[in-house]
Amino acid sequence: xxxxxxxxxxxxxxxxxxxRFKREKARVVGFVGxxxxxxxxxxxxxxxxxxxxxxxxxxxxxxxAVFSTMSLIEDRREGFLLSVLVSxxxxxxxxxGKLLGASSMxxxxxxxxxxxxxxxxxxxxxxxxxxxxxxxxxIAFSFAALGFAVAWRMDSTQGFHAVINLVLFPLxxxxxxxxxxxxxxxxxxxxxxxxxxxxxxxxxxRLLGSGLEADTPSxxxxxxxxxxxxxxxxxxxxxxxxxxxxxxxx
Amino acid sequence: xxxxxxxxxxxxxxxxxxxxxxxxxxxxxxxxxxxGPNGSGKSTLLRILATLAKPGGGxxxxxxxxxxxxxxxxxxxxxxxxxxxSLDRKLSVTENLACQGWLYGLVGxxxxxxxxxxxxxxxxxxxxxxxxxxxxxxxxxxxxIAKALLHEPRxxxxxxxSTGLDPxxxxxxxxxxxxxxxxxxVTVLLTTHILDEADRCDRLVLIHEGRGVTEGxxxxxxxxxRGDVVVLETDQPAEAADRIRERFKVEPVFADGTVRVEIGxxxxxxxxxxxxxxxxxxxxxxxxxxxxxxFLHETGVPLC
Numbered sequence: 352x353x354x355x356x357x358x359x360x361x362x363x364x365x366x367x368x369x370x371r372f373k374r375e376k377a378r379v380v381g382f383v384g385x386x387x388x389x390x391x392x393x394x395x396x397x398x399x400x401x402x403x404x405x406x407x408x409x410x411x412x413x414x415x416a417v418f419s420t421m422s423l424i425e426d427r428r429e430g431f432l433l434s435v436l437v438s439x440x441x442x443x444x445x446x447x448g449k450l451l452g453a454s455s456m457x458x459x460x461x462x463x464x465x466x467x468x469x470x471x472x473x474x475x476x477x478x479x480x481x482x483x484x485x486x487x488x489x490i491a492f493s494f495a496a497l498g499f500a501v502a503w504r505m506d507s508t509q510g511f512h513a514v515i516n517l518v519l520f521p522l523x524x525x526x527x528x529x530x531x532x533x534x535x536x537x538x539x540x541x542x543x544x545x546x547x548x549x550x551x552x553x554x555x556x557r558l559l560g561s562g563l564e565a566d567t568p569s570x571x572x573x574x575x576x577x578x579x580x581x582x583x584x585x586x587x588x589x590x591x592x593x594x595x596x597x598x599x600x601x
Numbered sequence: 602x603x604x605x606x607x608x609x610x611x612x613x614x615x616x617x618x619x620x621x622x623x624x625x626x627x628x629x630x631x632x633x634x635x636x637g638p639n640g641s642g643k644s645t646l647l648r649i650l651a652t653l654a655k656p657g658g659g660x661x662x663x664x665x666x667x668x669x670x671x672x673x674x675x676x677x678x679x680x681x682x683x684x685x686x687s688l689d690r691k692l693s694v695t696e697n698l699a700c701q702g703w704l705y706g707l708v709g710x711x712x713x714x715x716x717x718x719x720x721x722x723x724x725x726x727x728x729x730x731x732x733x734x735x736x737x738x739x740x741x742x743x744x745x746i747a748k749a750l751l752h753e754p755r756x757x758x759x760x761x762x763s764t765g766l767d768p769x770x771x772x773x774x775x776x777x778x779x780x781x782x783x784x785x786x787v788t789v790l791l792t793t794h795i796l797d798e799a800d801r802c803d804r805l806v807l808i809h810e811g812r813g814v815t816e817g818x819x820x821x822x823x824x825x826x827r828g829d830v831v832v833l834e835t836d837q838p839a840e841a842a843d844r845i846r847e848r849f850k851v852e853p854v855f856a857d858g859t860v861r862v863e864i865g866x867x868x869x870x871x872x873x874x875x876x877x878x879x880x881x882x883x884x885x886x887x888x889x890x891x892x893x894x895x896f897l898h899e900t901g902v903p904l905c
Binding site for chain 1: 651652653673676677679681683685686687688689690691692696699700701702703704705706708732748
């Protein structure tokens with residue numbers, strides 16, 4: 352095993368998420384299936400499957416990532432977290448392991464959706480496909496971190512659902528997933544410009560060459576904002592977990 | 602050699618004082634018990650020793666390492682079995698153990714060897730691939746212990762580890778603990794409110810309202826209660842107590858609607874008290890002091 356000692360706890364928690372995921376097939380079907388239905392219905396309704404494809408992709412990845420970190424609440428309730436907290440694993444390793452576990456699952460689901468590219472009438476060169484995979488992973492990681500920061504403070508999955516839905520849906524709706532800059536008026540177009548998710552989606556649109564407008568941010572700007580948000584959310588997750596003395600265990 | 606030293610430890614949750622100056626020491630290779638009713642501060646103490654909570658005052662150290670200032674070093678030496686389950690139910694026994702191993706920096710052939718050893722020691726070899734969800738409560742407890750022992754801790758902390766087990770499984774669990782101590786020299790610190798568990802410890806501290814009341818081996822503690830214990834059931838406990846106080850010059854204690862008397866010559870007292878209170882006594886029980894009697898003797902309140 353070629354893992355340096357400090358990374359072992361990260362790998363331990365990562366692998367655990369993969370094993371759990373493997374045993375919960377319903378989760379895979381649900382997370383890939385529902386955005387697919389969404390995409391097919393809305394895309395067909397508007398007669399433009401290509402325009403809605405990046406949005407469906409984002410929806411899949413962000414929801415899967417956020418709801419994977421919800422398991423943190425179960426981990427606490429079921430006691431698993433307690434045994435991690437009394438182990439010598441560092442706080443940073445615990446956070447990273449959980450985030451990588453959640454985001455790699457979400458990422459894989461996003462990649463599965465790429466099978467439907469031809470249906471959307473889109474094409475992708477290999478180099479673009481690799482960049483796309485990278486952006487999808489960034490989106491997954493960012494939302495896993497967001498989910499982690501919220502879940503660490505929550506003691507019920509219901510509360511988590513309520514808070515997260517309040518954030519996720521509006522973010523997604525004004526990110527250019529449903530309508531572009533051209534059809535947004537006044538303050539709505541400003542809201543879109545302020546929404547970080549607009550930039551992640553713009554990166555996908557640029558790479559897929561779909562739904563592009565004059566106002567769509569350039570790839571460089573889109574990537575920079577996505578990366579910065581990912582780092583900020585990772586920091587937020589770390590800060591939340593630093594309170595392990597008080598928030599650690601029930 | 603002292604493995605656990607706890608000195609004047611205090612802790613409060615808001616207005617509630619959970620620990621009020623608890624002190625005791627545990628020596629290498631001992632099975633040491635903390636006996637006290639629910640809410641006496643036992644679990645709080647274990648949380649502090651496991652570095653999950655900070656004490657308000659006082660000091661606690663494991664093998665000389667302070668639990669507050671050296672939590673990493675302390676965690677390496679500890680194996681903890683919690684009152685609640687800590688296994689991932691969706692993973693198999695071996696997968697759970699492997700995850701635990703990685704958390705403690707164990708990999709490769711060393712990890713495989715350790716997994717084999719703990720599976721064998723806790724007689725779980727034929728369950729290695731079972732998903733935890735499918736195991737019985739007793740088996741899960743054994744996996745919990747296997748998990749806690751995987752990294753060869755010097756000290757095993759067990760918080761009401763027999764919770765949810767039937768009496769037979771509880772005794773079996775204790776046999777495992779003894780075996781471990783004998784073969785590996787592991788020191789065990791456990792909390793319990795169950796008498797037959799407490800009776801099997803090498804030494805005990807009785808805890809009441811966040812303080813240590815008395816400490817010693819079960820035999821020493823019982824020797825602190827004079828003679829025999831006689832428990833009388835009667836319709837008028839107050840009246841009966843007055844008569845006993847007058848005639849036998851002893852101080853009876855009321856507990857759970859009964860009258861309890863600690864007395865040197867139990868058998869003679871029983872004969873005489875039945876004569877002295879004709880028709881008033883529904884039942885008489887005479888027994889050697891138990892740890893429950895010790896607790897009542899020291900604190901004036903019953904254990905459960």
